[in-house]
Amino acid sequence: MRIHHLNFAALRKIPPVGGGEELAAVCHCLLVETDSDGLVLVDTGLGTADLRSPEERLGADWVAFAEPARDVAVSALQQVIRLGYAPQDVRHIVLTHLHRDHxxxxxxxxxxxxxxxxxxxxxxxxxxxxxHRVSLERFMAAHRAHGPQLMPVVADEGADWFGFQGAARPQGMECELLLVPLPGHSAGHSGVAVREGEGQWLLHAGDAYMYHGEIEQTPPSSHPALDLIQEGAQTDVGARADTRDRLRALRREHGNQVTVFSAHDPWEFARFSK
Incomplete structure (x- = not known):
């Protein structure tokens, strides 16, 4: 199994905490090459049509705030093709949640x-x-008009993945990939754990946190620009804070086995893109 860390959208530029050169926020996604399940995408960023007509498909207010670069070349479709694959080779898409930038x-x-x-x-x-109402509003009509083959992953209440209850493998998939409940940001927000080697895992934590300082620093340090996104989106403040703290503990206690990353932190993404 081979795992690619890819950025499927360049969003507004934000400065590092403490000042310095600005970097564009990212949509950090994974493309997983498997023997059993073909290509698997973990989140999809913004699509080709979004990048051509963002206001029409994503909403003018969101576009004014997020400032996505209108570059179709960064879309998942174009990056899959550049890696030498056909779009049909992507057999499965696993989503952390159903917000427009995912x-x-x-x-x-x-x-x-x-x-x-x-x-x-x-x-x-x-x-x-x-x-329901806010969840359906945030799952953009343009992203579901084609009738995507949505398949719910039922949490396995008996499963324990490094202390996280309910982790489950998506139906019909054989590769070592699990959906891990990480509640708070959206109604049913999850992380996606992918085994990358013997005893080694990646955890795509989606929007469970926005900035690496939230899980790497003591006390937690957030980013003011990314805080605005979290505060405007989270459905359960207490659950989201609890999830963040559990991810801090996961990194502290199992950092030699699990590498955790989030969806939008450009400094975090730079570690993997190198």
Whole structure:
């Protein structure tokens, strides 16, 4: 199995804490080459149509704040092609959650099975589910108009992954990839754990935290520009803070086995892109 760390959108530039050169916020995603399941995408960033017509597809207010670069070349579709693959080679997409900067590439891979946590799935499909209205608003109509093959991943309450309960393998997949509940940011936010070697895991924590200082520094240090995003999106402040603290403990106690990263921190992404 080979894992590619890729950035599927360049967003507004933000300065490092303490000053210095600005970097564009990223949409840090994974492309996983597997023997059993073809290509697997973990999150999809912004899609080709989003990058051509962002205001129309993503909303003018969001675009004014996020300032996405209108460069189709950074889309998942184009990067998959540059790696020598056909779009049809992407058989599975595993999502941390259903916000627009994570689902934009879905229309570029309409044939793929799309795996998402059961709570997140119900939030957009069941009008009686908690946070249904806001969840459906944030899962952009343009990203679901083609009828993506959404498949809920039911948490395995008996499973324990480094102290995180409920981790489960998406249905129909054989590779060592798990959806790990990391609640708080969205109705059913999850992380995606991928085994990259014997006893070694990557954990894509999505938007469970936004800045590496939140899990690497004591006391936790956040980024003011990224705080605005978190504060405007999180559905459960207490659960999100608890998730962050559990990720801090995971890194402290199992950092030799699990490498944790988030979706939008450009300094974190730079460590992997090198």
């Amino acid at each position: 689902t934009g590439g879905l229309p570029d891979f309409p044939h793929a099975k799309v795996h998402v946590g059961e709570t997140e799935y119900r939030a957009v499909t069941d009008s009686a589910a908690p946070h």
